[in-house]
Each structure stands twice: as structure tokens, then as C-alpha cells.
Amino acid sequence: MTTLLYSDPELVIALNKKVIFVNPNDLQIFKEIELPEDLYALGLKASNNLTEPSELAAEKSEEKCEQSKVSKKLKHVKIEPPSILHVKLSPDNRLCAVTTSGQKAVLLYQCRPEQAKLVSVRPLARASSVITFSPDSKVLLVTDKSGDCYKYDCENDEEEPQLLFGHFSIVYDLVWTPDSKYIVTCDRDDKIRVTNYPATHDIHGYCLGHQEFVSALAFLDEDTIISVSGDKTLRLWDFKNGRELTMLELPAPGLRLCLRATGENKLEAAVLLYQPDECIALYELTKSDTSKWLVKERQILRIPGVIVNSICFINKNLYASGIVDEHFTLRVFNVDGCESKVSGDWIKVIEEQFKTEVWKPEDVSAWFKKRFDNVSDYLERKKRRIEEKQK
């Protein structure tokens, strides 16, 4: 997986084992993080005990057995090096969080004032699906493939991760209201959920209406969120009241979303689509005098031959990272949606950084629900049985 994100003044790009921090204007690499080969040597504990803290005594002893088995296994098997799943910078830009597969862990790096310095290595129960810092940068939330959401304290590195809440399918996005009162999550079961914070046991409500996975969320203002989904729609919600405000058809299923302000009460949204070539749609969002958001389709960007995986705005430009022939590529579009030529040289320098990394795209088709019919067969047999009886 790659991550592409912008946190003024740095563009952050991550793939496999390396994270680089780049100045998007002159291409200078500020710093980089190379993942350590052996996280167990840095104190990572086997992570299979990351369930609820309230287990019965019997289970605990069972777990100890499992753990000793795991550690025995580790001695004999060559340790698989960790690989990056997700990267995020804290809102105050002081911390960089990295989740890894292979050796499943949550790493925290201190980015300021010095070069990136690894400050904590904590276990990760299952592969992460989203990571998000709290607005005050004090807490990192990590959701995993099974839908659980764990809290990692960023001030006390020693503190065990804590299970906050759970969905019943993978969580694709998690956003935190700027006032920290709500966490909004979306999952593969078509749901957007609004959870109170810090009372995360208390569900505030749901925004229901999507009919496939909900892949990405963002705030338009303090009461409104935008969502995109595999059902080929983009929707706006009054999320505190669970009310759908607007719906717009997308040309294809939506996978990711990013926003930039283009003026007062005016935003531009880029939606990454699940279709070849014409894979980014741009929308203009305008807030009217009556506080109603209007959505207008602006244009579709063509990126032939590239499987785009990540998008982000930097000032007026849209950056897209993706895969060509199993290798990393970066594309930049200017405000008119034209591919920016000027940056060609420095993009090569960035691509050079990841030249040796082989990268296979994620199979997004697995996000869609598999409909298998276990009903009509039964009904057919029942019908025959009843007909038999009537004869």
C-alpha cells in the first residue's frame, strides 16, 4: 500500500519500507524513515492478546500457552520484515504514526525538532484499515480488518492499546469532528456511524442510505459530512441528525475522497473512482446563503494505464499516486485538470526513490458484497414437497 498525504509544508509518501518527507515545491527531501528489520528486537510483543481486557481466567491461561507457542515459533522461523500499511502525521506535525504488516505493529516517530526518531513500538491485533489522530494529537485511533477500533495513547507510550468500539465489517474511513465530540466511521456494510467521544460505548446515531460499502468521509462544515460509496453515489449528510441532504450519482463506485477550499463557502472535491483510466472525478461544492450545500460535477481526469491508489490536494494541484507495471508512479494535475509538465523532472526523482519496490494493487473487487443465494433452492424444494403432498 502507498500513502500519499500532505501536511503543510511536507508531502509524505510511503511505500513498503520507506516513508519520505518532501518539499512539494523544490523536491528537496526533508527526511526519511526506513523501517527497522526486526521490531521484536525493539520490544514488540506478540500481538494476539489484544482483545478485550476483561477475559475470563480460563482464557488467560489458554492465551499464555498460545503466546509461548508463538514465541517458540518465532525463534525457528525467519522473521518476516515489516511492511508499511498506513502512515499519518499528527495535526500538530510532531508525530508520525506508521502501521505495519508482517510484524504487526503501530510505530510512533517523533518528527520535530530532530530527524524522525522512533519513540514507541506497540502491537497491532490485525491488519489496520484506517489510522487517524485526534484533533489535539494526543490519541491515535486504529481500526482493523475485523471492524474493531483501538485507541493508542500518544503521550504515554507504555499504555496498552484499548478497544473503543467495533463494527462488524472492515472500517474504510474514520474522521474526528474538530471539537473532538464525535467520531464518524464508515464500513463495508453500507453504514456511516456517529459515535460519541470520549463515551465511545454510546452510539450517537447512523447515517443510513448507501447501498454498498462506504469508502470515504470528510467534513464540509461542523454539521455536514460528505461520503462516497461503492453504490456509485456521493451523499451529503446532516450527520448529527442522521439526515441525508443531497445525493449525486458518481460515474463509477467511489473509493477515496479529498477536499480543498477554493474560496469562502466553496470547496473542491476529488473522488477516486473504481474504473480504469477515467478514475478521478472533480466536484464543486458551494454553500448557499441558506446554508445549503450544492454539488456540481466539474470534470473527469484521465490517467490511462495507471491504477491510482491515493490522491491528495496540495494547494491548487491534485497529486495522485499509483501503480504502473507493479511500480510506483506519481502524477500531478493543475487546477484545470491538465497534467502538470513542469514537475516532470522532480517526479522522476521521487519515483527513483521507490524504483526497487514491487507493488501489487489491492483487489478492490473484494470490497463489494458477494451475493450468494441460499434461499431460492430451499424454496424450490419446499414447493415440490407441498405439491407432492397435494397429489
Place this chain on the structure above:
Amino acid sequence: MVQEPCSISLPQKRYYRQRAHSNPIADHCFDYPAHPDNVNWQEFYPNITPDQHVEFADIGCGYGGFLVTLGEMFPDRLAIGLEIRVKVSDYVMDRIKALRTLHQGKYNNIACLRTNAMKYLPNYFRKAQLDKMFFLYPDPHFKRAKHKWRIINQALLSEYAYVLRKGGLVYTMTDVEDLHNWIVQHMEKHPLYERLTDEEEKTDPITPKLYHSSEEGTKVVRNKGDHFLAIFRRI
């Protein structure tokens, strides 16, 4: 749906047997409403009035024995049985149809819905809609790896608290002591529930019915097994 022809008799269970376990995490062939607004409750309750809504939910209602009792006990309130297994839920639907035919004007307040209660409760019920939820003889999912499949766990308890009104009750019953301990431990740890006192549990008019009306329960009584009851209040 295929119907037993003009059911003068109740459906026979032997045609509807199905193994006791179901994977609640997997995708299934379910039609579920995107929003509670989209449910046509008239299909379930022919005499429903506009100001009436479902208040009781029997989660994993099995063959519907308790659901029928509940309908008899509270003729003015609507109860729904949720069951994930195709044949078993179909049995309950046929059973209710037959009961309605056999007893004109009765049993119009109970219905059965085939769905996955772990995933789709908020698709059917609004916040604070339900007054009582029942978890009777749930699948114990003994293996540790399958504990996430248990119908009572930390994450699901928050979902149940969402659909339950304040003061609403959760009834749990099992013949597996370990599961009972698990349920009590998780419910007591969750900030939105408190357990009723022994006295309150004993005097609840539903309590005696819990021991006798579910088929699984009857079986356990026959086997002289122990039952473990616990009732909790949504705070």
C-alpha cells in the same frame, strides 16, 4: 414466498431442521432496508396502526416458541423474532400464518424476520425504539477464535443500547454456564446497562415463561440441565 397450502395444521418441524450454527460475519443473501423508513411493517403486522411500532425483539428466535408466548402475553404490543437461518425462520413464518388462520383475530402482533441481527438492527429499528430484547439460548461459540461471533460482546452491546430505550430490558438465558458468565461480565462492564436485582428478576412476569416457552428451553428442562437467567436494564 411459498406457502403451506391453506395451513389448517401447524407446520411440521421435521421439514425445517437446520444445523444450529451460522456464520454471522459472512455475506449472506439478505434483502435489508437501507433505512428504517423503508420498512413496510404492514407486511409483517396486518393490523398495525400508524402510531404503533415494534417494541419487543427476540434475537435468534429459533422455532418461535417464546415469540408466540410473548404475543399471547402482550396482545397490544408488537413483537418481532429475528432468525438468521433460512429454514428455521421460514418455519416461524409458516407457524405464525397457521396460528392466524386457526385463531382468527389473534397472533397479528407477532412476526418473524430473516436477518442478521449482528449487522442490520439499525436498518430496521430507530434509536430508542425497543423496550425489550431477548437473547435466549444463544449459540455459545465455544472456541476462542469465534468469540467475536457471540451475540453478546462489547461492540454489539453498544448497538443494542442504541436501539433500546432508556429503562428497556435485556433478557438473557442460557444453559451454558461459561457463556452466562461471559454475558454477565460483558453486560456489567458496559456503562449503559445494569443488572436487575434477584428480586426484580424473580418478580418479572416474563421470567417464568423464559424457562418454559422456548423449545430449546423445554429440551433443557427434559435433560434436567441448569438454566442461567440474567436481566439487565438500559440506563
